[in-house]
Amino acid sequence: MMAPYLHHLLMPKLLLGAVGTIAIFSLVFRENKLYRLFEHLFLGLATGYGLATTWTQVLRTKWWDPMVVQGEWIWILVIPLGLMFYGVYTKKYAWMSRMIFGLYFGLAAGTVFQAFASEYVPQIRASFKPLFSAPPISHHQFGVLANNWIFLIILMCVLIYFLFAFEQNSPVVKRTAAAGRVMLMIAFGAIFGSTIMTREALLIDRVRFLLLDWLQINHFLH
Amino acid sequence: MNDTVWNKLQSIDPRVLYVVLLVIIAAPMLFPGMTLPIVPGQQSKDAFATIQKLGAQKPAKLVLLDGVWSASTRGESAWQTQAIMLQLMRLRIPFAIMSADPQNPQLMENLADALARKNNYVYGRDYINFGYQVAYTQTLKGIVRDIKGTLKTDWTGKPLAGFAIMANVNSIKDVGAIAEITPSSTLDSWLGLVTQIYHTPLIYVPTAVMAPEGYPFRDSGQIAGIVIGVKGAGDYESLMGVKLEGTQVSTALSLVYALIIFLVILGNIGYHGSRLAAKNASNREKAI
C-alpha cells in the first residue's frame, strides 16, 4: 500500500515541483537557505532556457537558416554588428557599443508616431460623449447622460492634476487637481480590489497542487 | 505605549496573516463537504441561459470554445472551462476547442477527455480540438466564411472533413455560440471580426481581472453573458446543481475575502483607537 504512494511522492517531476514550491513559499516567512537554493536554481534554469531558445527561436530560424540553408550570404554581416555590443567592456571600444545602442534607441523611438495615431487618437475620439439629448429623455437616456457628465469631469480633473508647468497655486486649479488625485485613488482601489480574486485563485491552485496532486490527502480523507 | 491593544491591532505580524491564509485556503480541500452556499450573479445566469436555449433546439448547433489561457491562470480558467464543458455535455451539445495559446490545446483536451469518459462523449463525434492557431486574426477572419478550409486539420493533424461532428459545420453560421475563455484582452477581435457578422451569441469567460472589459459590450448586447473568474465557475456549478472545483475554490475565495475585510476592520479599529488614546492622554496632561 505504502510503496506505490512513496513512489508517487518521489516522482522527479512532482518532487522537484513540490519542494520548489515550498521553498519559494518559505520566503514569505523569512529569507532562508532553502529559498536561496531554489532562487539560484531558478535563475540558472531561466538563463539556460533563455540562451537555448534564443538559438532555436531567433538565431536559427531568422538568421542561420536564411544564411546557410537559403544562402542569403549578407546575413554574415550580423556578426560584426553584434560584436559592437561587447565594446561596452573596454574603454577603447565603448563608443561602438553606444553606436549600436543608438541604433536601437532610434528603432524604439521611430515606432511612436504610428503607435500614437493607432492606439491613442481613437481614445480621444471615444471621449466625445454627448452631454445633452433632444427631449423627451427616457430614464435610461438620463442615466447615460449623467455618466457622460461624470466622465468628462473626471477626465478634466485628472488631466489638470497632471499639468506640471503651471504651479498649482490658484485655488480653483488646486481644488481641481486635488479632486483629480481623489478620482485616481478610487480608480486604484477598484483595480486593487478586482485583482485579488485572480491572485488568490493562483495561490489556491498551488496549494491544491501540493495537497491534492502531490500529497493526495483526499485519498486519506475518504 | 507601543504594546497597547490598539497598536497590536494595527501591527499584526504579517507572518501570522500568512499562516491564517494558508489554513483558510487548505480547509475546503481537507473537508470537501464544507462549502458555502453560492448566490449566482446575473452575468453567469445570462451565460448559462444562453447555452440552455441552444440545448433546447434539436439538433443542437456546435459551440466553439476558444481558449487563450495557459497553465499560469489554470487556477481560474480551468474550472470555468470545466463548468461550461459539463453544461454542454449534459445538454448533448457538440463543441469544438480552439486555442490562441500553444499550451492551451493540451490543457483543454485533458479537461474534455476527463469529462467525456463520464458523459459518454466521443472525440470526433461529439467534440473536437482544432488546436493552436498561430495567425490568430487571419484565422478569425477565415472561419467566418469557411471553417474547414481555414483550419484544415484537428490538433493531431487529421483532416477535419473526416470527422462526423464537422459534417454540417461549414461557416460561423453553423456555430450556435462562442465562449471566449481568456486571461487577456482578446474580446475586441472576436466582436470585431466574427460575432457581429451573423450575431452569433458570445459568452465572455474572463479571469476576474479582465471582466470589466466586457461590461460595456454586455450593456450594448454584443455579449450574451459573462462568467467572471472562479466565482463564475462556482455560479455555473450551482446552476447545474453540482459541487466541483469551482464551488470548492469559490468557498476558499469567499473565506479569503472575509479574512481581508476582517483585517481591514481590525487595522482601522487599532489605528483610530490608538489615536483616540493618544489624544486623551495629551488632554489629561493639560488638565494636570
Add this chain to the structure above:
Amino acid sequence: MGIFHSIPHTNWHFYLALALTLVAGIAMLVILQLLPSQWRRPMIALVTFLGGLYYFAEFFIPVPHGHEGNFLSKYMDSVANIASVIGSFSIGLGIISLIGVHFRTALRQREGWGFSTVLLGAFAAMTAFTLLNEYAPHRTVVPRTGALHSPITNGDIYGVLFNGGLASLDSAMFALIGFFIISASYRAFRIRSVEASMLMVSAVIVMLGQVTLGSWLTGWLPRTGAASAFRFENMSEYILVHLNSPAQRAVTFGLALGALATSLRLWLSLERGLYFDQEQ
C-alpha cells in the same frame, strides 16, 4: 525574407561571399575605430536618427491608391527580423553579467559559493537539454535497468527540468502575490486621509461585488429600480466602468505624450548625452 540576394550553399561562391563579407564587415569596424574621435558623437546621432527614420517614413509616406502600403512597408518584417537578430547577439551581455559573477564566486569559494555552483549547474543542464530536446528528444541517456521500467531520454530530462523546475517555480513565485496582497491591503487600507479612504472604500466595494459574500450582504435589495444600484455587484461594476475608465484614460493621454516627447528627444539626440555623457 527573400529580400536579400542568395547563392545556393552548395556552390563555393557562397562561401567566398561569406568570407569576403565578413572581412569587409570587420574592416568597417577597424575603419570606424580609426576615424577621428570627435566624429563619434555625430556618428552615433546619425545612426540613431536613421534607425528611427525608417519607421517615421514608413508611416508618413502616402500609400498609393489600391496598395496595402508604400514602398517601405514591404520591408517591415525584415527590419523587425534584422533588429531582433542583431539584438539577440546581446544576450551574451546578460550571460556574461550573471554567469561571470557566479563563476567568480564559485571559483574563489566566496560566501555562498555553493549556491553559485548550483546556478551554474542548472544553467549548463538547462541549456544542454533544451537543445538536446530540440535536436534528439528520443535519444537515450540512461538505459533501461532493473529499477527503471523504461529508458530515460533527453526529452524526459528536459520535461523534469522544464515542468518540474522552471514552470512550477514560475507559478510558485507568481502565487506569492496571493500572500503579499493580504499583508499589503491590511497595511494600506486605513482611513488616514480622504485619498486613503477612497482607495479603501472602492477596493472593498469591488471585492464584495465579486464574491458570494457580497451577494449575501445586499442580495435582499431589489434586482431592478433605484435601490438595485446599491447591490455590491452593481456598485462595483459602476466604479470599474464609469469611475475607473475616465481616470485611466486621462493618465493614458499623459503617458502617450510623455512617450512621444521622449521618443522625439532620443530620435533627434536632443538630450545632450544623458546616457553617454563621458564621451572619450
Add this chain to the structure above:
Amino acid sequence: MQHASDHWSIAILVLALSLIILFKIVTAQRGKLPTIRRIAGLNAIDEAVGRATEMGRPILMIPGIGGLDIVSLQAMNIFGHIGRSVAKFGNRTIMAVCDAILVGIGEEVVRDAYTSAGRPELFDSADVRFLSDRQFAFASGAAGIIEREKVAASFLMGAFYAEALIISEVGQRVGAIQVAATPQFTQLPFFIATCDYVLLGDEFYAAAAYLSRNPTLLGSIVGQDYAKLLILTIVVIGTICSSGLALLGGHIGPLAHAFKWYMDLFTS
C-alpha cells in the same frame, strides 16, 4: 491605422503635438528656463540616499522588466540622475536588470554617474546585474538581493507587471525607503500600498526633468503640458459637437454637418 494617408487629419494631429513639444524644447534651450511644479516623490530621493549612506547599506535600482524601449530608457535616464547623488554621497548602487541589452546601457549609466561625480573608483560593474529575462525568475532574484544586501533604499522605475508587489513588499519588509514610478496603471495601486513615494502617471516622464533641471527636459515637459491642453480642447469641442448632434436629433442641417465633420476628423 497603419499609415498617415489612411487619415491625414490624425497624422497631422500627431505632427502638431510633436511640433509643440519640439518648439518648447528649443525655446528652453535658448535660455528661457521654465519652472515646473514640485513632485513629492522626488524630493524624497536625496533623503533616501542620505539615509542609506548613514546606514552604510546599498541602494537598489530596477528599471522595470521591459525590453529596450522608451519606458526602460526613460527609467535609465532617471537613474542617471539618482546615480549622481548616490555617487556624491560615496554610496554603493546595485542595479538589477531584466534585459540583456539593458545590462550594457545600465553599466554605462551607472559608470557615468560615478565618473561625473568624480568617484569612478567606486563603480563596480558586478553591481549592475542581469538576473533573468524571465518575469518571475527576475522577481525571485530581486527579492534575494533585497533580503541579502538589506538595501536601504530601492527605486523601482519602469515597466512593472505582476512582480511589482513581490519586489516592493519584500523591500518594505527589510525597511527600505521605496520610490516607485511606472506607466503601468494597473500596478500603481500595489506600489501605493507598499512604497513610501509613488510617481503617478506621467510624473514618471517629468522626473528626469525635475531632477536634472536640464533645459531640454524642462522644455519638453512644458511642451507636453501644452499638448495635453490641446487634447483637452479637442475633447471639449468634440463633446460640444456630439451634444449638438444629440440635441438636433435626426434634423440634418449645415450645423449638423459641421459637427459631424469635426468628429470625423478624429475617426479612424
